[in-house]
Amino acid sequence: MKTVSETACFGGTQGVYSHASDATGTQMTFGLYxxxxxxxxxxxxxxxxxxxxxxxxTKAGMQALAAKEGLALVFPDTSPRGEDVPDDDAFDMGQGAGFYVDATEGPWAEHFQMESYIAEDLPETVFAAFELDPDRQAVTGHSMGGHGALTLAMKYPRRFRSVSAFAPICNPSASDWGLPQLTAYTGGAGDHDATLLLEDRGLAAPLMIDTGTSDQFWDKLGTGAFLAALARTRTPAAVGLREGYxxxxxxxSSFAPAHVAFHAEHLG
Structure with missing residues (x-):
């Protein structure tokens, strides 16, 4: 692991680091507060x-909150990158759009192993380099990252003590943000659809979700389908539909304080 930068921040240190990833076969960069x-x-x-x-x-404003609660924050990248890594002209495919799954199809399979990277490779690097507790982990994410947080929490049920999401893509098998990409990567979206996974596997970790009622991508998120699945499976969750956001x-950043406090409570 190489140190790219370390900067004082709210009494702690905001670092940026790079490492050679066995999962993606590329150099990967992550932030850690x-x-x-x-x-x-x-x-x-x-x-x-x-x-x-x-x-x-730089934009979520979580460091001050994490400093107060004593939480370390890890900000992974969203895909492998580099000249030899496949890409696509569309913004929602290829580099910057890994969808936190392990690709099995076509040119994507060699490097786009983001589920293994987040679930195995990066944690091994982080816990080897920093004095942190692998038994006290939580996960959150935004949009595609919310999809990743939800699906990883269900695929690895004993890994995270709590899970939250900001405007998650939660029914990708019925969305333009999910079905084309996951089909290209893995041959189909069903195995990586939070709504379907909830019905099939359930979710044991405490859950919080916030989504804005003025979200310009509402039709791509599948919020209604996921809320219906929560009701059908009687899964407890704190859900906020935030008017005007x-x-x-x-x-x-408006709702980050509530999410950090939620995770701090369950990580205590």
Missing amino acids: MPPRPTGAVLWYLSGLTCTHENAM DHSYFFV
Whole structure:
């Protein structure tokens, strides 16, 4: 692991690091905020389409909140990158749009192994390099990252003590943000659809979701389908439909304090 930068932030350190990933076969970059008095607990933040590790790190406003609670924050990248990594002209496919799955199809299969990267490769790197507690992890994410947070929490039921999401893509098998991409990557979307996974596997971790009622991408998120699945499966969840809020980081930063407090409670 190489240190790209380390900067003082709310009494702690906001670092950016790179490492050679066995999962993706590429060099990967991630941000990690270490609070001034770490408790060992870790909150993973998975970003959305077109984002790098940097977007949430600089726009979500979570460091001050994490410093107060003693939480470390990890901001992974959203895909492998590089000249030899396949890409697509569409913003929602290829580099910057890994969808947190392991690709099995076509040119994507060699490098687009983002589920393994988030679930195995990056945690091994982080816990080897920093004094953090692998038994005290939580996960959150925005949009495509919300999809990743929900699906990973259901696929790895003992990994995370809590899960939350900001405007998650939660029914990708019925969305233009999911069906084309996941079909190209894996041959189909059903195995990576939070709504279908909830019906099939359930969710044991405490859950919080916030979505804006003025989200310009509402028709792509599948919020109604997921809420219906929560009701059918009688899964407890704190759900906020936030009047007037859109899909932007202004929305994320507005409700980040509630999400960090939610995870701090369950990671305590």
